[in-house]
Amino acid sequence: MRTSTADVDHSDAPYVIVSSDTHAGLKPEEYRPYLDQRYRAQFDEWVRNRHQHRVLIEEVNGDYVEAWERDNAEGLRGASDPAIRDRYLDADGVAGEIIFADGDSVTGQESPPFGAGLAAGQITDPELAFAGARAHNRWLAEFCATDPVRRAGVGLVPIIHGVKESLAEIAWLAGRPGIRGVMVPTMWHDKPSYGHPMYDPIWAACADAGLVVHTHSGEGDWASYNENLAQFVLEVPFWTHRILWQLLLSGKFDRFPDLRYVVVECGSYWLGDLLWKADTTFGANRKVKKLNSRTKGLIKRLPSEYIGTNVFIGASTMSREEIRRRHTNGIDALMWGTDYPHPEGSWPNTGERLRTDFRDVSIGDTRLLLGLNAVECYRLDRTALQGVAERIGPRPSDLGQDPDLRTPHDAVRTARWWFDDYGMTWPAESTS
Amino acid sequence: MRTSTADVDHSDAPYVIVSSDTHAGLKPEEYRPYLDQRYRAQFDEWVRNRHQHRVLIEEVNGDYVEAWERDNAEGLRGASDPAIRDRYLDADGVAGEIIFADGDSVTGQESPPFGAGLAAGQITDPELAFAGARAHNRWLAEFCATDPVRRAGVGLVPIIHGVKESLAEIAWLAGRPGIRGVMVPTMWHDKPSYGHPMYDPIWAACADAGLVVHTHSGEGDWASYNENLAQFVLEVPFWTHRILWQLLLSGKFDRFPDLRYVVVECGSYWLGDLLWKADTTFGANRKVKKLNSRTKGLIKRLPSEYIGTNVFIGASTMSREEIRRRHTNGIDALMWGTDYPHPEGSWPNTGERLRTDFRDVSIGDTRLLLGLNAVECYRLDRTALQGVAERIGPRPSDLGQDPDLRTPHDAVRTARWWFDDYGMTWPAESTS
Numbered sequence: 001m002r003t004s005t006a007d008v009d010h011s012d013a014p015y016v017i018v019s020s021d022t023h024a025g026l027k028p029e030e031y032r033p034y035l036d037q038r039y040r041a042q043f044d045e046w047v048r049n050r051h052q053h054r055v056l057i058e059e060v061n062g063d064y065v066e067a068w069e070r071d072n073a074e075g076l077r078g079a080s081d082p083a084i085r086d087r088y089l090d091a092d093g094v095a096g097e098i099i100f101a102d103g104d105s106v107t108g109q110e111s112p113p114f115g116a117g118l119a120a121g122q123i124t125d126p127e128l129a130f131a132g133a134r135a136h137n138r139w140l141a142e143f144c145a146t147d148p149v150r151r152a153g154v155g156l157v158p159i160i161h162g163v164k165e166s167l168a169e170i171a172w173l174a175g176r177p178g179i180r181g182v183m184v185p186t187m188w189h190d191k192p193s194y195g196h197p198m199y200d201p202i203w204a205a206c207a208d209a210g211l212v213v214h215t216h217s218g219e220g221d222w223a224s225y226n227e228n229l230a231q232f233v234l235e236v237p238f239w240t241h242r243i244l245w246q247l248l249l250s251g252k253f254d255r256f257p258d259l260r261y262v263v264v265e266c267g268s269y270w271l272g273d274l275l276w277k278a279d280t281t282f283g284a285n286r287k288v289k290k291l292n293s294r295t296k297g298l299i300k301r302l303p304s305e306y307i308g309t310n311v312f313i314g315a316s317t318m319s320r321e322e323i324r325r326r327h328t329n330g331i332d333a334l335m336w337g338t339d340y341p342h343p344e345g346s347w348p349n350t351g352e353r354l355r356t357d358f359r360d361v362s363i364g365d366t367r368l369l370l371g372l373n374a375v376e377c378y379r380l381d382r383t384a385l386q387g388v389a390e391r392i393g394p395r396p397s398d399l400g401q402d403p404d405l406r407t408p409h410d411a412v413r414t415a416r417w418w419f420d421d422y423g424m425t426w427p428a429e430s431t432s
Numbered sequence: 433m434r435t436s437t438a439d440v441d442h443s444d445a446p447y448v449i450v451s452s453d454t455h456a457g458l459k460p461e462e463y464r465p466y467l468d469q470r471y472r473a474q475f476d477e478w479v480r481n482r483h484q485h486r487v488l489i490e491e492v493n494g495d496y497v498e499a500w501e502r503d504n505a506e507g508l509r510g511a512s513d514p515a516i517r518d519r520y521l522d523a524d525g526v527a528g529e530i531i532f533a534d535g536d537s538v539t540g541q542e543s544p545p546f547g548a549g550l551a552a553g554q555i556t557d558p559e560l561a562f563a564g565a566r567a568h569n570r571w572l573a574e575f576c577a578t579d580p581v582r583r584a585g586v587g588l589v590p591i592i593h594g595v596k597e598s599l600a601e602i603a604w605l606a607g608r609p610g611i612r613g614v615m616v617p618t619m620w621h622d623k624p625s626y627g628h629p630m631y632d633p634i635w636a637a638c639a640d641a642g643l644v645v646h647t648h649s650g651e652g653d654w655a656s657y658n659e660n661l662a663q664f665v666l667e668v669p670f671w672t673h674r675i676l677w678q679l680l681l682s683g684k685f686d687r688f689p690d691l692r693y694v695v696v697e698c699g700s701y702w703l704g705d706l707l708w709k710a711d712t713t714f715g716a717n718r719k720v721k722k723l724n725s726r727t728k729g730l731i732k733r734l735p736s737e738y739i740g741t742n743v744f745i746g747a748s749t750m751s752r753e754e755i756r757r758r759h760t761n762g763i764d765a766l767m768w769g770t771d772y773p774h775p776e777g778s779w780p781n782t783g784e785r786l787r788t789d790f791r792d793v794s795i796g797d798t799r800l801l802l803g804l805n806a807v808e809c810y811r812l813d814r815t816a817l818q819g820v821a822e823r824i825g826p827r828p829s830d831l832g833q834d835p836d837l838r839t840p841h842d843a844v845r846t847a848r849w850w851f852d853d854y855g856m857t858w859p860a861e862s863t864s
Contacts, residue, residue, distance in 0.1 A: 231627065250660055
């Protein structure tokens, strides 16, 4: 826990909106100049594969694809065109954005070479995994440099495919204008999972460079679904947030206090219950006595205390219920997002969503969820973003909000009911 | 959804308590006479392995083991002694019980041969998996026959190791006095998961025989934890309840309407949110438009409508929060349990737990959670169990409950907030 909300601005000043989840990328063939030419043969095959993939998607879901691409033709080009992108960010009132790979989630046409984006764990050849990641990162660095205030790019680092190569890529990414984080594969497959000490040099390098570590939804235990997509959709948050607990419960945030981790586009609804379970099981009041000797001293603070300092949630376009649960799940950690230019989020109807979903939320809380938590997590230039927001940002009055509504001082304490229910001591350092 | 609570008895009549989660078993060496003698050599090795396992546990957690076994010496012998067991059930006020394998969860000394109980999926030799299961089932049938009214045994059927052999074992179990269900491995490892059609003959046979299918906590993706037990403890509910969604979302409860499935000892807290997600994603108001063509027509009802008819939750000793969430998670599906003779549940302090945790719950709801849902799920003899309860069951007044407290008629409708929040139609067949 981090936040003191005392300094929150309750005026009608525009919201500094930072979308914690946007995507950008080139069309498959356009990555060619960014790719090491040694891999051109595999690249040509991969481009053909991507085009075939689109044909398959059109076969099963053609009507939807046609309507989506027709109705949003220009906006979709913002996946790689900075000028178009800025127009659509402006229209959505979005001042800043955290940019992930895979601009096209409908037919997969803007995916880094060899699938090095959201499904990087599935690549079996380490060389190709790094070649694809590097190609995207080279392009992304150019793209973000067009406006390092608004654009915060997340580079690709397929850490399961080599620690040494990963450290080299982190070194390349570190300090580039507009590069603010790295995304690691969501699944580690046959490699050790992320609590393993072998990855520690990577966490150390990210912490040193101020690069925020991410996992983003996209992968899952495909083999277990028998092609039943519904099961995947229901379970995808689990596969995406597992690394949160691997890092937290193995003490990585104690060992690397500057390490920050964000789990992206798998909602936030699951977090509160897991904090309840983790706090009461591994916290001061250790309820599983028979396990005590094997879980003692794992971490220095209660699990919930790492939320908002080391752990943030790229919750994309939150549901109303997730907004209602904000004080349980982390008023200082949840980061709203549009998912532009994907269809799952609020784009292109962001203004409408904000008016519908935030009407009953205090201005202070809204400022945190829509932007200030992201400013904190990514160390963005708040003053410069405020300049952008002055031009494009919606005001509290635009959202129909009550300027007199205040968040109770003890909102978090009340929302995290398990402290009282289990007779636990409320962390001393927190005042909210 | 099933329940109409109109006929609930609000009098001070004793509660018919059915523990949805108890354990029984022999000491390793005592399984010898029940085992096919072809496997005696492997059996001797396995017995040695068990004794070594106990030594290891004592090394890391000796103080806890010593205190637990000293303080509960007689009660622990109820794992295989029917007379002692009855005394401890009586003392806890428990009229009936659903009995799983692995009587000793502290040092693993009452586990079916070759680990055929809670970790059956880890056995790699199909022959040994079935040999161990059969040995336990032969003993369990004798044990339950000592009192088929109170004891409902759950046989072991390692379905991942052979469909034909499983059908033979189900045929052997079917109709035996006091045998009410089968437990399948929680993890399927390298075999197809449980939505796969290859298992359909098993679901058909269980539905025909009235044998309730179970998964019980115990296994997990061990390889992913780097020996970090805390990560396992946090994730064990997920591994245990995955099969619920595999069966439900692949339409098994439509294909086999008499099939009943229970997920045991992984709590119930996770259920409500997954019902919200599943109802809104795969129900009438399909929010993930880009997936519609691939998830259409999977199931006939909304996911939440299968809870309390085909799906029940062996929630063991529920936390107070889980009791508070009962109308969301399934007032007609949640089944309380003691976990006797394991240390994680309410035993040996069941009376105290009931007084603390159910004080503010209506008598009607309490009757469902403590016993009547289990009577429905397992088709137990309610009249005969009432006879037992007259002798041993705690009364509402013993629990300090308010006899005038009534559950609001629309409690479930209010608790399942997502119907209104997403503009969904409330299922017509439900009145509660």
